[in-house]
Amino acid sequence: MIKKLIRHGNSKVLVIDKALLQAAGLDEDTALFQITIDPSGGLVIQSMKTDNDSLHKKAFREVLEENDVLMKRLAER
Template sequence: MIKTLTKHGNSLALVIDRAVLDLLKIDADTPLDISTDGQVLIVSPVRDTERQKKFKKALETTNRRYGKALKKLAD
């Protein structure tokens, strides 16, 4: 699906089709996590904030412990 951004005041908006919203069970009140890997925009519904906090903490711990080794493996 190809989409274009729509002007919304001084910003740009991405309009998401109703079928996609229904599939993901997203409505106007659903908090969305917007992130990027530097090349791709990632929009995800926030389902469980407590679980997300635990995941981020585990990720930080992993990066602290194994960050250098993972970097070497990536290179």
């Protein structure tokens, strides 16, 4: 598959189609990628599956609950 970089603000992005993510078994909201520069000038893009996604979500919810008042005050600013 050949893709072009497109402009997004001051950056360039590589758009990965939803169908491609689904075919790879990746969740579009939580997919992580490791990008490595090959010495010959190429890029290696590898998806990373985390076994502890539920742990991260649980920890995030706990932080939000513990800091509920602070988060609401920040949201009002």
